[in-house]
Amino acid sequence: MTSPVQGSQPESLYPELDEAALAQYFAALTGDETAPLAPARAAEVAEARALVAPVPVRIPGAGQDLLDGVLWTHLTGDRARPAIVMPSPWTDLGWLAYAVQATRFAYSGYNVLAYTARGFGRSEGEVEVGGPLDIEDGSRALDFLIERTGGEPTRVGFLGDSYGSGISQLVAAHDHRVDAVVALSTWGDLGEAFYENTTRHTEAVRKLLAAAQNARLSKRTQQVFDDVLADRNVDETLQWAAERSPYTYVAALNSRQVPVFFAHAWHETLFPSNQTLRMFHALTGPKRINMSIGDHSGPEMTGIVGLPNRIWTDAHRWLGHHLQDDDNGIDTEGQVVSQIMWNKALESRPTWAAVTGSTQRLYLASPGATGDHTLADGPDTGWSLSIQTGADTPATVADEIILTGYDEMAGNPKVYPTAAISRADAGVWVTAPLPVTTGLRGVPRLRLTYTPSADRSTFVAHLFDVAPSGSAHIVTHAPFTRLDGEPGVAVTADIELQATGYDVPAGHRLMLVIDTRDPFYGDANAPRATLTLSSPAADPSHLELPLR
Known part of the structure; x- marks a missing residue:
C-alpha cells in the first residue's frame, strides 16, 4: 500500500500516531502478508478478513471533487445493515487514521465508509473547515455507501475525531438520514474556540496551519487564519465561524433527537472544553460526554492504533445501542463520565448539572503572611494592585499544545515554579493550606474589577494547585480581553474558567x-501599560469554585 501522505512532513496533531503501523495493518488486511505484524495483531487481521472486505474508492463529493476513501463491507448475510461514515481528522493521513477502528466496526456488522476530507491527502478540492462543501461531501459519501452496498442501511451513524468530529455533527444537523453521532475532541462553537472572551487563540491557529502545510486551503480559509493571527476582521471571522459551528444548528439535531456522544480533554488547547459543553447543554436528545486527562485527541489515541481504549469502547457501545439496538447498558449510565486529575478515577453523573454539588466563593483580598494576596472566605475591599503589561511569566497554559497533554496522560504534568512568577507582572492570590482534599468539579467563575491605563487590555487567569514545596500544577485557566474601553475607567470582567475535574490534596493551596x-x-x-486590580465595596472581586 502507498501512504496517502504527500510532500514534506507537517507538524502533526497526532504525534503519537504510528503511520507505519496503520499502513502495515491495512496492507495485511487487503493482502496476504501479515509477517510484519505482532502475533496478536496478525490474528486479529486474519479473523477480520473472514468477515470484512475493504476496498479503496474514489467518492464523488461536492462539485464532483473526488474524495479518497475506503469502503468496508460486512460479508455475512444479505440483510440490510447499519452504516457508519467516518470523515477524516485534520491530517494528511486522512482515512488511514481510521483503518483499525473502521475494520472493527465492519467486523461487528456495519458497512463503513471512511474518507479523507477535501483538501487533504489525495482528496480533491480545498479545505473549507466544515463549510457547506464539507457538509455536502458527507451526504454524498453516504449516497455513495448506499449505492455501493445495494440499498438503504437500517440506520446511519457518523463518527469523527477532531476535524472529522465537527463535520460529523454538521452533516447530522443537515441530513435527516443520520441517526447517531460520535464526536471525539470536537468543537461546538468555532467562534468561541477562536476568540475566547474576545481573546485570540493564536497558538491554536498556528498549530492548525502547521499541521495543514501540505493541504490545499481555500482562499477564504487562509484569509480567516491570517486574520486571526493579524488581529483584524473579527466580525467577518465570527460570521464565518458561525456557519461552521454545530451549535448554530442544534435545533435541527434536537428536532430529530439525534443521539450524540462527545469525548473531550480537560486541558484541550485547540477547542477548549467550555464551548463543547455549551453544545452538550443545548442538546435535548440522548447524549453523553467523556472528560479525560490530557489534550486534543490524546485520550483516544491508543484506540486509533488498536490498543485498549475506554473512549473507543464507549464509541462502539454508543453506536451499537443506537444503530443496532444492543442492550449494552450505555443508555442507563450517566450522561457525564469524568476522569479526575490526578488520581484517574472515573466518576459518573446523570447530568452535567449534577457534576457540581455545591459552590464556594473565595474573595480576592489583601496581602497575607506569605506576602502574596490571599483568597479569603469573606470580602476584603479597598485594596488595589497594579501590574505591568507586556511581560510573560512562568504562569502559562502549557509548554506546548498537545505534547504537554501527553505528559499529563503519562502521569507527568507540567511543574510550575510559583516563586519565579514576577509579582510586578502578575497578581497572585493564595488560600491557606486546605484541611482536606478538595474536589473541584465543573466550571469555576472569576469576577474581577480592574482599571487599565490604555483603551485595550488583556489578562489571563490561571488557577494552580500548589504543593507545600511551592511547586504547582495547573488546574484551569481563561483569558479576557477588552477592546473598546476608556483608559482609567474600571472594567468588571465576569468570566468562566475552563471546566475542570480536579482533586486538590489536603495541605496544598489554591493559587x-x-x-x-x-x-x-x-x-x-x-506597551508599558498597567492594569490596576481592585475589589470595590459594592462588587467585591471573587473566585467561585465548583465543588464535588
Missing part, C-alpha cells in the same frame, strides 16, 4: 495568578 501575557493567546495590551 490564582492574573498576568497579562501567555504564549497561547494574542494580547491586546499597549
Whole structure:
C-alpha cells in the first residue's frame, strides 16, 4: 500500500500516531502478508478478513471533487445493515487514521465508509473547515455507501475525531438520514474556540496551519487564519465561524433527537472544553460526554492504533445501542463520565448539572503572611494592585499544545515554579493550606474589577494547585480581553474558567495568578501599560469554585 501522505512532513496533531503501523495493518488486511505484524495483531487481521472486505474508492463529493476513501463491507448475510461514515481528522493521513477502528466496526456488522476530507491527502478540492462543501461531501459519501452496498442501511451513524468530529455533527444537523453521532475532541462553537472572551487563540491557529502545510486551503480559509493571527476582521471571522459551528444548528439535531456522544480533554488547547459543553447543554436528545486527562485527541489515541481504549469502547457501545439496538447498558449510565486529575478515577453523573454539588466563593483580598494576596472566605475591599503589561511569566497554559497533554496522560504534568512568577507582572492570590482534599468539579467563575491605563487590555487567569514545596500544577485557566474601553475607567470582567475535574490534596493551596501575557493567546495590551486590580465595596472581586 502507498501512504496517502504527500510532500514534506507537517507538524502533526497526532504525534503519537504510528503511520507505519496503520499502513502495515491495512496492507495485511487487503493482502496476504501479515509477517510484519505482532502475533496478536496478525490474528486479529486474519479473523477480520473472514468477515470484512475493504476496498479503496474514489467518492464523488461536492462539485464532483473526488474524495479518497475506503469502503468496508460486512460479508455475512444479505440483510440490510447499519452504516457508519467516518470523515477524516485534520491530517494528511486522512482515512488511514481510521483503518483499525473502521475494520472493527465492519467486523461487528456495519458497512463503513471512511474518507479523507477535501483538501487533504489525495482528496480533491480545498479545505473549507466544515463549510457547506464539507457538509455536502458527507451526504454524498453516504449516497455513495448506499449505492455501493445495494440499498438503504437500517440506520446511519457518523463518527469523527477532531476535524472529522465537527463535520460529523454538521452533516447530522443537515441530513435527516443520520441517526447517531460520535464526536471525539470536537468543537461546538468555532467562534468561541477562536476568540475566547474576545481573546485570540493564536497558538491554536498556528498549530492548525502547521499541521495543514501540505493541504490545499481555500482562499477564504487562509484569509480567516491570517486574520486571526493579524488581529483584524473579527466580525467577518465570527460570521464565518458561525456557519461552521454545530451549535448554530442544534435545533435541527434536537428536532430529530439525534443521539450524540462527545469525548473531550480537560486541558484541550485547540477547542477548549467550555464551548463543547455549551453544545452538550443545548442538546435535548440522548447524549453523553467523556472528560479525560490530557489534550486534543490524546485520550483516544491508543484506540486509533488498536490498543485498549475506554473512549473507543464507549464509541462502539454508543453506536451499537443506537444503530443496532444492543442492550449494552450505555443508555442507563450517566450522561457525564469524568476522569479526575490526578488520581484517574472515573466518576459518573446523570447530568452535567449534577457534576457540581455545591459552590464556594473565595474573595480576592489583601496581602497575607506569605506576602502574596490571599483568597479569603469573606470580602476584603479597598485594596488595589497594579501590574505591568507586556511581560510573560512562568504562569502559562502549557509548554506546548498537545505534547504537554501527553505528559499529563503519562502521569507527568507540567511543574510550575510559583516563586519565579514576577509579582510586578502578575497578581497572585493564595488560600491557606486546605484541611482536606478538595474536589473541584465543573466550571469555576472569576469576577474581577480592574482599571487599565490604555483603551485595550488583556489578562489571563490561571488557577494552580500548589504543593507545600511551592511547586504547582495547573488546574484551569481563561483569558479576557477588552477592546473598546476608556483608559482609567474600571472594567468588571465576569468570566468562566475552563471546566475542570480536579482533586486538590489536603495541605496544598489554591493559587490564582492574573498576568497579562501567555504564549497561547494574542494580547491586546499597549506597551508599558498597567492594569490596576481592585475589589470595590459594592462588587467585591471573587473566585467561585465548583465543588464535588
